[in-house]
Amino acid sequence: MPSTAVKLVHVAVGVICDADQRILIARRADHLHQGGLWEFPGGKVEAGETVQEALVRELQEELAIAVAPEGCQPLTEIHHDYGDKAVRLDVWWVREFSGEPQGAEGQPLQWVAPHTLNDYSFPAANRAIIDAILSA
Numbered sequence: 623m624p625s626t627a628v629k630l631v632h633v634a635v636g637v638i639c640d641a642d643q644r645i646l647i648a649r650r651a652d653h654l655h656q657g658g659l660w661e662f663p664g665g666k667v668e669a670g671e672t673v674q675e676a677l678v679r680e681l682q683e684e685l686a687i688a689v690a691p692e693g694c695q696p697l698t699e700i701h702h703d704y705g706d707k708a709v710r711l712d713v714w715w716v717r718e719f720s721g722e723p724q725g726a727e728g729q730p731l732q733w734v735a736p737h738t739l740n741d742y743s744f745p746a747a748n749r750a751i752i753d754a755i756l757s758a
């Protein structure tokens with residue numbers, strides 16, 4: 623059956639901020655959608671999960687840190703159509719967590735000052751996330 627509908631993916635995204643106000647970014651593996659670019663850690667919301675539950679689970683899986691759902695605050699929501707895939711990015715501040723983030727899936731991590739975020743290559747949807755961070 624012909625269809626022009628693209629898959630819509632709901633993603634929980636964490637802007638993780640440390641005590642020095644630096645932000646954690648991770649490099650997406652080359653084989654993934656938007657691979658090779660930097661991202662804010664996170665992943666798809668699964669059926670039956672709240673966005674906060676997905677965020678806590680993804681940050682545990684990807685970074686091996688423990689985040690309490692109540693330690694996260696909403697930052698912004700971005701809708702973006704990549705053509706092959708449309709995403710709804712539910713973006714949250716994460717300022718309280720325990721453990722030191724590690725690239726649990728082998729992904730490079732970097733702590734960066736907010737004003738240097740524009741020096742890194744991100745997926746197109748992240749333009750609006752970075753704007754929201756810089757105007758917060």
Ligand SMILES: Nc1nc2c([nH]c(=O)n2[C@H]2C[C@H](O)[C@@H](COP(=O)(O)OP(=O)(O)OP(=O)(O)O)O2)c(=O)[nH]1
Nearest residue numbers: 633635655656661662663664665666709745747748
């Ligand atoms: N995590 C994350 N995803 C982003 C960002 N910007 C952006 O366009 N995306 C897109 C890329 C992907 O199409 C989608 C996230 O999917 P994902 O591959 O990270 O999902 P996931 O962690 O659940 O991975 P998997 O279970 O499919 O392996 O959102 C971002 O800053 N962080």
Ligand SMILES: [Mg+2]
Nearest residue numbers: 663664665666
């Ligand atoms: Mg992910």
